[in-house]
Amino acid sequence: MSTRTKVFLYGILLLLCVPFVFPTWWMITSSFKPNAEIFSSSLVPSSWSLEPWRQVFTMQPFAQQYWNSAYIAVVVTLGTLVVAAMAGYAFARIRFRGQNVLFLVVLTGLLIPSEVTIVPFFRIFNRLGLVDTHWPLILVPMLGPPSVLATFIMRQFFLTLPGELEEAARVDGLGRPAIFRRIALPLARPALGAVAIFTFLHSWNLYLEPVVYLSTRSKYTLPQALTQFTDAYQGQLWNVQLSAASMTAIPVLIVFVIAQRQFIEGLAHTGLKG
């Protein structure tokens, strides 16, 4: 490759980077600008103000909301891993009729927008007295369509594991549960990692469901809380809102930068996150 081609390619890549990187940069730097300066086009604030970051916590029970999002995402992720790993293993090892039906189920779970079922779910949870609780945000993703997808991914992975290993363990007198726990599961770490990442992100980003189910501020999750930073006239307090947005984005970004290979390759191999 000639030097000119190289320079040209780097130039295009750098230019293309702008819309991917600049918004995140702008979000973080603008969050330190005082409100009077918020629409100035300087790339860094002229004076760094921590005030908006402080206001995030005085305007809303933001620490509580942060905790809500975090614990829900962790519970959903762990629950999905257990359900999906067990079912995925069983579906990979036992022969059963109707493999095609299973595929249809997966396709349904994968492609049907959650908006389709939001009305019946609302009525069910309303009947059960679970509206304005976190239960719908935990149960539906953990057992509904996202979990079906996770099960499918786990099954595809377990199918690639050689059977001889497990045969040998069986000859040594290990039962199915022990084989699963001690042999199959440790080998499945990459697949579990990928499932964990997309399950966590899915829960962390959930927006329609909290908006529909939750009405008490202290029960809000982060995506819903982020839209609530307005002044008395419903005008947006951009710097406070951007501070809160930065706080939800930065931790995940840091984990991503550290483990970028697992993120990108894991998601590329499962390849199914809509």
Place this chain on the structure above:
Amino acid sequence: MYVFVTPALLGALAFVFLPLVLVVWYSLHEWNVLADTFTFVGADNYRRLAEDPDVPAVLGATALFSLGLMVLNLALALLLAVLLNQKLRGTTVFRVLFFSPVVVSLLAWTIVWGFLLQDNGGINGLLGAIGVDGPNWLRSGGIAMAAVVVVQVFKNVGLNMVLFLAALQGVPQELAEAARTDGAGLWTIFRRITLPLISPTILLTSIITVAGSLQVFARISVLTQGGPGTSTTVLVYYLYQQAFQFHSFGYGATLSVLLFVIVLALTVLQWQMRRRWVFHEH
């Protein structure tokens, strides 16, 4: 072994199939939440759907959004993947940068774009610096839709990009080499060899992208609230408005059935069309 599958099966039954059956059932009813009455109304909601003057506009906006998103997303993803597949140093860094919006929380990403696209926001500031008077992106008909599509594309294109990259890396080098010795140009090689070989990935990504394009409630809700007018009121947003703002739950369920039928039809259509353009090795 059956103990292993029980939670998943029960879950799928209760949280995937039951709601799908119920949504059809509810579309034949009217539910008043406050009075808690649930009355059978037959095909009333479907009649309303047929006569609703907003529905054609909503379907038009939905089609425009999905089509625009799919074309832009796949084209950009393929372009990025091809660029990253060149033998250049530092492509890993670029891969991370292009992928990073995927992990930035959805609402944070949408909010900062909403901020950038304000009339006096960052983008018009940049345009002003080079003497261009930018429009009020989110408040002008036609432009608002394009803006929402672009925001969505940059958020998720990294995912399709890595899928394409993996597919490109699976294309055997010898084929391109052989074609080159036969005198084929870069473009011909790309069109005649690379594209057919990665067409299964194009099918997969297009199905995922179209299905995903229908779930845009958060973007619309934060950026435009369906406006200006109804120009960005896509089906999922209209459904939300009817069911949860106007408390027309029966009608909301009817719109859900419509959404379900559309997703199903699109998926079947893409699956059928694969025979015409997806290349299979035998």
